[in-house]
Amino acid sequence: MPEPLATALGWLPYELALLVETLLKIVALLVPLLLTVAWYTYAERKVIGYMQVRLGPNRVGPKGLLQPVADAVKLMFKELIVPAGANRALFVLAPVISLTSALAAWAVVPFSDFLVIADVNAGLLYVLAMTSLGVYGVIIAGWASNSKYALLGAMRSAAQIVAYEIAMGFALVVVLMAAGSLNLREIVLAQEGGLVQWFWLPLLPMFAVYVISGIAETNRAPFDVAEGESEIVAGFHVEYSGMAFSVFFLAEYANMILISALTVIMFLGGWLSPFPEWADAPYVGWVFEPGVHWFAGKLVLFMFLYLWLRATFPRYRYDQIMRLGWKVFIPLTIIWIVVVGIAIMAGLPPWFDGV
Amino acid sequence: MFVQLVFYVLGAVLVASAVAVITARNPVHSALFLVLAFFTSAGIWLLLEAEFLAIVLVLVYVGAVMVLFLFVVMMLDVNLAPLREGFIRYLPVGAAVAVVVVVEIALVIGASGFDLGSMPAPPAHEAGYSNTKELGALLYTVYVYPFEIAGAILLVAIVAAIALTMRRRSGVKTQDPARQVEVRRADRVRIVRMPAEKRERVSDR
Numbered sequence: 001m002p003e004p005l006a007t008a009l010g011w012l013p014y015e016l017a018l019l020v021e022t023l024l025k026i027v028a029l030l031v032p033l034l035l036t037v038a039w040y041t042y043a044e045r046k047v048i049g050y051m052q053v054r055l056g057p058n059r060v061g062p063k064g065l066l067q068p069v070a071d072a073v074k075l076m077f078k079e080l081i082v083p084a085g086a087n088r089a090l091f092v093l094a095p096v097i098s099l100t101s102a103l104a105a106w107a108v109v110p111f112s113d114f115l116v117i118a119d120v121n122a123g124l125l126y127v128l129a130m131t132s133l134g135v136y137g138v139i140i141a142g143w144a145s146n147s148k149y150a151l152l153g154a155m156r157s158a159a160q161i162v163a164y165e166i167a168m169g170f171a172l173v174v175v176l177m178a179a180g181s182l183n184l185r186e187i188v189l190a191q192e193g194g195l196v197q198w199f200w201l202p203l204l205p206m207f208a209v210y211v212i213s214g215i216a217e218t219n220r221a222p223f224d225v226a227e228g229e230s231e232i233v234a235g236f237h238v239e240y241s242g243m244a245f246s247v248f249f250l251a252e253y254a255n256m257i258l259i260s261a262l263t264v265i266m267f268l269g270g271w272l273s274p275f276p277e278w279a280d281a282p283y284v285g286w287v288f289e290p291g292v293h294w295f296a297g298k299l300v301l302f303m304f305l306y307l308w309l310r311a312t313f314p315r316y317r318y319d320q321i322m323r324l325g326w327k328v329f330i331p332l333t334i335i336w337i338v339v340v341g342i343a344i345m346a347g348l349p350p351w352f353d354g355v
Numbered sequence: 356m357f358v359q360l361v362f363y364v365l366g367a368v369l370v371a372s373a374v375a376v377i378t379a380r381n382p383v384h385s386a387l388f389l390v391l392a393f394f395t396s397a398g399i400w401l402l403l404e405a406e407f408l409a410i411v412l413v414l415v416y417v418g419a420v421m422v423l424f425l426f427v428v429m430m431l432d433v434n435l436a437p438l439r440e441g442f443i444r445y446l447p448v449g450a451a452v453a454v455v456v457v458v459e460i461a462l463v464i465g466a467s468g469f470d471l472g473s474m475p476a477p478p479a480h481e482a483g484y485s486n487t488k489e490l491g492a493l494l495y496t497v498y499v500y501p502f503e504i505a506g507a508i509l510l511v512a513i514v515a516a517i518a519l520t521m522r523r524r525s526g527v528k529t530q531d532p533a534r535q536v537e538v539r540r541a542d543r544v545r546i547v548r549m550p551a552e553k554r555e556r557v558s559d560r
Contacts, residue, residue: 015357090387121485125410132418136390139422143383143429151429162422182487323532 025117029106037253038068044307051311078242083146086239090144095240095247098137102254105130109261110185112271112292123184124172127262128165131217134255135161138226138236141248145239153235156318157219157226163325164216170333171206171213174340175199175266178351188270193350195274200267202343202351205336207267209329211305214259216321218252220306222313223321260302264295271295362402369395382428386421393417404480407487 005024009017042057042064049056057064082091108123110116120126135158142154176182178199179190191198200207216223219235227235237248264270271290273279278288287293316324347353372391379385393416400409494502 087383090383120406122406122410122487125407125414125487129410129414129418132414135418135422136425139425139429140387143425155426155430158422158426162419165418319530320532 022117026107029117030103033103033106033254033257034250036257037250038072040253040257040303041071041249042068043303044310047304047307048311051308072246075243075246080242080244081239083239085146087144087146090140091239092244094137094141094144095244095251096137097140098134098251099247099254101130101133101137102251102258104133105258106254108184109258110188110265110270111295113185113290115292116185119183119185122182124176124182124187127184128169128172131255131258132165134251137248137251141240142236145236147239149233150236150238153226153238157236160219160223160226160321160325161217163322164213164329167209167325167329167333168213168217170330170337171203171210172266174203174206174333174336177337177340177344178203184265184270188265188272191269191272194276197350198267198269198272198274199351202348203267203336203340205332207263209333210267211263211302213325213329214263215306215309216325218255218259220252220256221310222316224315225318225321256306257299257303260299260306261295263302264298268298269294358402362399365395365398365402369399383425386425386428389424390417390421393421403477404484405486407490 005021009020012020045067046056046064057067060066060070082088105127107117108120108126110119138157138161139154142150142152142157145151175187179187181187181190219226227237237245240248271292271294273288273290273294275288276290279285281288344352369392372388372395375388376385376392379388393412397409397412397417400406400412
């Protein structure tokens with residue numbers, strides 16, 4: 001416990017103080033995260049707008065910057081409609097599960113060497129377990145809505161998530177082989193030493209597989225057949241309105257940011273600086289020290305990639321999504337497990353000579 | 356103190372959800388209660404400092420197996436009325452069997468098995484303890500042969516499952532994605548040069 005917090009909470013019994021400290025940490029993580037989500041939707045509309053030679057939202061506030069606030073207010077005052085014949089309890093539970101699993105995984109994400117809520121030994125497994133729960137929100141929403149479009153969307157989405165989770169899991173197996181640890185902080189520390197030391201280079205195919213599977217996992221364009229509006233209206237959340245709908249929306253964007261953060265941690269060295277040898281430079285040297293700013297910069301890069309892909313790619317056909325996941329990515333990851341295994345046994349420099 | 360409180364809460368939720376799995380009228384609800392049961396037992400494993408097992412339980416059973424269960428239960432339109440027929444008729448037999456089983460279990464285990472003293476909590480590990488590492492060390496040294504045999508059996512099962520679906524039928528139209536991608540304009544479209552024709556009006560005929 002940091003010193004000022006310890007003195008402030010010293011009068012409480014130890015376990016209660018620990019609880020309060022953890023709650024404070026969670027608030028300190030979730031508030032910025034949810035604000036990022038809110039303005040990420042604004043950034044999305046703006047970026048896609050400019051890519052399509054439009055202005056995007058520009059009415060509410062200067063340059064439309066208050067648009068997320070207006071959207072939030074509108075969604076909160078909208079009526080929550082539960083369809084006739086819907087399973088009421090599960091209908092309400094589904095968005096809650098979606099959001100919980102999207103937020104719970106953030107507990108082990110390290111933002112810098114010490115900025116992490118829970119430095120768990122099996123952090124990578126925890127992330128996999130929590131993200132695999134997200135599919136329940138989708139399935140339950142689709143089933144409880146008592147609507148065939150919602151059920152069809154849920155089925156597509158669940159099949160897609162299950163398929164790409166395997167490829168993603170194997171990609172992560174390669175990462176943990178290379179890093180020799182399941183702890184996310186240690187995975188970053190294993191990449192210490194500049195741009196070429198990061199895992200994106202020795203694990204380049206896995207990097208590509210992970211980024212693409214991440215987009216498919218979050219059901220984003222070009223893999224958004226789960227909500228393909230020209231085919232099945234809006235997919236699993238077609239019956240949701242108002243705040244219940246926006247909770248799904250929040251979960252989707254929180255998941256996008258999470259996948260971006262995990263990509264940064266596992267392949268691009270997390271908070272490490274790409275050119276640590278320049279840290280001695282006069283005046284600007286501090287920029288090249290490792291720190292949260294590098295993490296944030298890389299994170300924004302991947303968040304932008306999501307929007308860029310959505311604006312520029314046509315939607316994949318459903319059978320081709322399945323083919324890509326099962327027949328291309330999974331064999332590729334298994335082959336790369338063997339390749340990396342050989343590289344580790346051979347001690348291939350500069351990545352695996354220290355393992 | 357706190358740990359015991361957590362244990363009893365988790366235990367109560369686990370027992371309640373396990374009962375609900377078999378009493379819930381809707382099969383989808385049953386499956387979801389089973390998910391809750393897995394989740395709470397993962398919590399109990401966490402209390403025993405077995406974090407690898409706990410997370411893998413969630414990952415494998417909750418994240419994969421139960422999703423497929425739910426899939427099947429949701430897709431099948433299970434008609435419950437015939438399944439519940441004759442409940443009263445079979446109740447005496449069922450109840451008698453249940454009583455016999457309970458008595459037998461009680462005779463074998465006895466009251467001593469439920470004494471908290473006979474099952475002390477395992478001692479806490481030191482700070483650097485990693486459950487994952489310990490399990491890995493055991494699996495790849497002491498239990499390496501059983502582990503590899505289990506792996507081989509699973510591999511055979513996977514290969515068999517795939518082989519069952521690999522039947523070749525003739526006369527079926529399928530798509531070959533590689534050929535679809537390789538298509539060039541020349542394969543599909545033929546551009547023909549034609550001299551412009553003089554427009555012919557109906558009144559000229």
